[in-house]
Amino acid sequence: MPNLATLIIQIGVVIAVSRLVAVLFQKMQQPKVMGEMFAGIMLGPSLLGWIAPHVSDFLFPASSLGYLNALSQVGVVIYMFLVGLALDPKALRKHGHTAVLTSHVSIIAPFVIGASLALYLYPRLSDDSVGFIGFALFMGAAMSITAFPVLARILTDRDMMGTRLGSLAIACAAVDDVTGWCILAYIVVVVRSYHRTGTPLWMTLVGLGAFLLLMFYLVQRLLQGFETAFKRRGRLSENAMALMVVVILVSAVATERLGLHLLFGSFLAGVIMPKDRNFVRYILEKLETTTVVVLLPLYFAFTGLRTSVQMIQGGRGWIFCGLIVLVAITGKLGGSMIAARAAGATWREAGGLGTLMNARGLMELVILNVGLDIGVISPTLYSMMVVMALVTTFMTTPLLEWIYPLHMIKRESAATTERAADEAVYEPA
Amino acid sequence: MSNRRLILAYVFLVGIPLLGLIGIVRRGQHLQAPVSVGGSWNVEADFSPWSGKPCVDVLGSGKQPLLNISQSGDRLVLALNNPQSTVIAGSIRGTVLTAGTQDSADSAGGSCAASQAIGITAELNKDGQQHALTGTFKLNTCRACAPVSFHAVRQAGPKRGEQ
Numbered sequence: 006m007p008n009l010a011t012l013i014i015q016i017g018v019v020i021a022v023s024r025l026v027a028v029l030f031q032k033m034q035q036p037k038v039m040g041e042m043f044a045g046i047m048l049g050p051s052l053l054g055w056i057a058p059h060v061s062d063f064l065f066p067a068s069s070l071g072y073l074n075a076l077s078q079v080g081v082v083i084y085m086f087l088v089g090l091a092l093d094p095k096a097l098r099k100h101g102h103t104a105v106l107t108s109h110v111s112i113i114a115p116f117v118i119g120a121s122l123a124l125y126l127y128p129r130l131s132d133d134s135v136g137f138i139g140f141a142l143f144m145g146a147a148m149s150i151t152a153f154p155v156l157a158r159i160l161t162d163r164d165m166m167g168t169r170l171g172s173l174a175i176a177c178a179a180v181d182d183v184t185g186w187c188i189l190a191y192i193v194v195v196v197r198s199y200h201r202t203g204t205p206l207w208m209t210l211v212g213l214g215a216f217l218l219l220m221f222y223l224v225q226r227l228l229q230g231f232e233t234a235f236k237r238r239g240r241l242s243e244n245a246m247a248l249m250v251v252v253i254l255v256s257a258v259a260t261e262r263l264g265l266h267l268l269f270g271s272f273l274a275g276v277i278m279p280k281d282r283n284f285v286r287y288i289l290e291k292l293e294t295t296t297v298v299v300l301l302p303l304y305f306a307f308t309g310l311r312t313s314v315q316m317i318q319g320g321r322g323w324i325f326c327g328l329i330v331l332v333a334i335t336g337k338l339g340g341s342m343i344a345a346r347a348a349g350a351t352w353r354e355a356g357g358l359g360t361l362m363n364a365r366g367l368m369e370l371v372i373l374n375v376g377l378d379i380g381v382i383s384p385t386l387y388s389m390m391v392v393m394a395l396v397t398t399f400m401t402t403p404l405l406e407w408i409y410p411l412h413m414i415k416r417e418s419a420a421t422t423e424r425a426a427d428e429a430v431y432e433p434a
Numbered sequence: 435m436s437n438r439r440l441i442l443a444y445v446f447l448v449g450i451p452l453l454g455l456i457g458i459v460r461r462g463q464h465l466q467a468p469v470s471v472g473g474s475w476n477v478e479a480d481f482s483p484w485s486g487k488p489c490v491d492v493l494g495s496g497k498q499p500l501l502n503i504s505q506s507g508d509r510l511v512l513a514l515n516n517p518q519s520t521v522i523a524g525s526i527r528g529t530v531l532t533a534g535t536q537d538s539a540d541s542a543g544g545s546c547a548a549s550q551a552i553g554i555t556a557e558l559n560k561d562g563q564q565h566a567l568t569g570t571f572k573l574n575t576c577r578a579c580a581p582v583s584f585h586a587v588r589q590a591g592p593k594r595g596e597q
Contacts (some may be wrong), residue, residue, distance in 0.1 A: 110447045117451040121460045129507045133469035137462040145455075250553045266545050290503050316506070383472070385506035 007118045011069045016303065018064060022048060022301035034402050036158050036403040040367055042395060045305030051314040065310055080300020081371060082271040086253045087293055088154060089275020092179045092286055103348040105172055107341060108180035111362050112149045114340025119148030122332045130325065130386045139196040143381045145375065146188045147390060149331050151181040152366030152398065159364065159401060168417045170354050174361040182368065186272055189372060193265050196381050209264040216259055232279035235287060246291060266375055308370050309375065316385040326389040333393050340364040357409040364401040369394035469558055472505035475567060477583035488546040489579035492516060501586060512554065520552060529558040531567065534574060543577050546576035
């Protein structure tokens, strides 16, 4: 049985610390999620465990972490559903070739550069229980992910949703997210088949094909019933909400049982949900407060408990870490910028887009935790990649302010106020 | 954006990098990573030669699994499940694992109860899916305690990411 008192103390401490740090980060013009991520790291061995090991042992005894993990995973399952729900394929169509080309290059460029970094890191930071292909693909995927929710939050905070750059960035990030998760699903299959553990490969592939057909051709139609009920009554009944949560959980468990991961199923459930703007906003309001305020900070704390900056030992370790950060920025920021420029954007717009796409935030932590769970990265490499996620997310706002100052955004927003109202994007906080 | 320009952009910005990715994967398949030793190991050893000596407390009352190894490339961190929860750094070269302090502090008057002075040398033997370590424990600062041989078998289950 879990020690409930310990669990409740943990939840209280995590929520309090993450709120406090989030407020401090907001004062530094950083997105709130950045502060919550940092709070999670602070509660782990990198800070609390280092300066006050006894307090850390009391608050987070090893025997209690399983329950904390379970609770935080439920939060991320719901959160990934919200991310999938907020994705709108129409956003991409509005920008035509520019968005398609930019989003494809913003995935390919960091992916290839990340995979080439794997040539150097594989013999130094991995071992023979992981095949090179799985390792290289994972490094590529981890480098190419964009934090769609963080990006949307930054755009909203800076009143950039109505600008050409803002809507282009949202469209590209949406494509990046879907592509990134498809690639990650493939990597999980590759790695698990290499280990020859769990569900056989053929069963995963056949089952996944059947599951996708079922979700897109049957469940998606049935889900239209939610939108119809919402339009009729202006709200959903408690039974309907409960049914929706059951759909998310069943979808999550199905992908887990197929040999992928819980998160793919919940993300997919969000993607196939009806996309009426009012309906999406209603669901987000219903589900996101508890998820974002209570459960996600637990996920950040759990991530922080797995991250130890002390594992990055000596000059050699920090050189590897610096190299990872450099490659991540070059691939994502540089790749997106060049693609946007090639597609006809101005250098300033291209730079702004590259900066926004470079924010990795929570999505990176989710991918890294999946990588650590399936054993494709070591705890040391995981810690280095967490540092990369923090650096790339932290640098977004100041760099964007330098490239695309607020006064310039206001001028552009004023010219497109009407369009901005039409293109408002709903995003999980 | 004209179609011609779009096709050119795709060729240069998407097609060529994809070819590069194929090249990277081909080249990487020849790379050798260090042999995997990460995970929990059940240790079998006869610590009776240490009985009655101070060094028995360092390892003798340890619980199973006695050894947890965290690996990153050839660098290892070994955590012993002994009363002191000793953590020592090590490395793997080929199939030979070494960990602990060097013998420089070796002396007759050295400490026989310093858990941080534990030295481990072992060789990894692979037999299909079964991995085993065969080697010796010794206390580098204690001449009174002779090295003890051990045999360890890796526990099944995920070797990484486990809490």
